Amino acid sequence: MDDLAVEVIERVRLWPTHAALDGRLMRVKWGAWAVYVPARQLKLLHAVGGCQHCISPRGPKREAVLEGRETGPNAEAWAAAFRRPVVRRVAENWVMFDRLHRAGLGPEPLGLVVVRDYRSFFSRGVGPAAGLRVADLNTYPEKTPATEAELRAAGIVPDRTLASIREQIRGYVSDLNNLYGAMPLDGEAEVEQVEAKLRRALEQAG
Template identity: 70%
Template sequence: MDHEGIELIDKVRLWPSHAMIAGRPHRVKWGAWAVYLPGPQIKLMHAVAGRQHCIYYKAPRREEVLGGFDRRRDAEDWARAFSTPVLRRVAENWVMFQRLHAAGLGPEPMGLVAVRDYRSFFSRGRGITAGLRLADLTKYPEKAPATEAELREAGIVPDRSRASLREQIRGYVSDLNNLHGAMPEDGEAEVAAVEAALARALGR
């Protein structure tokens, strides 16, 4: 994949009430693993030090999990999630949304975005992140909800909790991220190519 087609944003600042991009304020819609900016139609993954992050109120404390101090049953799963490079998870999302859109099950992925200087109220300092520009599903014609069989036929392994199926917008899959998030089946080569392109766009 050519990194020159990736939109590079120099600076993003996130507060609970709004985002600032290139000095301009934007509305935000918060999710557990990502934030959506309706104006520019950008979905940015949460990140701390270049790794995936979750702000769900029931999520464990990042430092306790990664330090081995959290004893909950799924602590290893949380450690894996918090250790996942954010560029990789964005690449996985890109491949999945391409497949979903081709199958008529998800929004059109309109482009990749990489952020060189990213800071949020939870990020513990500056870092990088990335995301996608996605078409607005609220403007799509309503259809019957996508089924698990359709997702699997499109090459998507649903998230373990099936939230991607429960939380659809107008019958389209809109969110793929979870502790055990959805994954592209046999998508290793595609994901690696996108992840590498994002890294090159950021000069890494």
């Protein structure tokens, strides 16, 4: 982990059809918890005020959750998700993708990224963001889809709904994030190291 570098992107602007990274326009692919920028192989987590956000139309309103007005069965989980710093979730993603890649079950993680000045059409203002670059699974040879047992053997606790198992690309796990997202088993120390690197990069960029 000591030689793990963090790329700093000074400015990102996101619209429904495209993004501007340091002034360069690029197309994007949207997910509920992250946006993917193919030209940079960048998976950038949705952020509001530096914390996770979800743009699924089936999800609750952020303000209602954080103000305690959401009383559904998953209200506490949504509140925890919306309060979770994106640097923490990116660190968890990095550790998991590293384990998956080593086991031949996921894309190679290529680099960590922080954004100092981030704004999207949903972000309620400017704030920091973070993400990671991963290899393009569309260039990988197709294989038999990864199984839950294989993920657990690689040190990954799958998400509660097993979406990470169902929604693979060419037989590889590509998405680890949802309300009850996948987590690295016994990965606290590794996650903390990566998170610290992300935080330092943001502080130095500020």
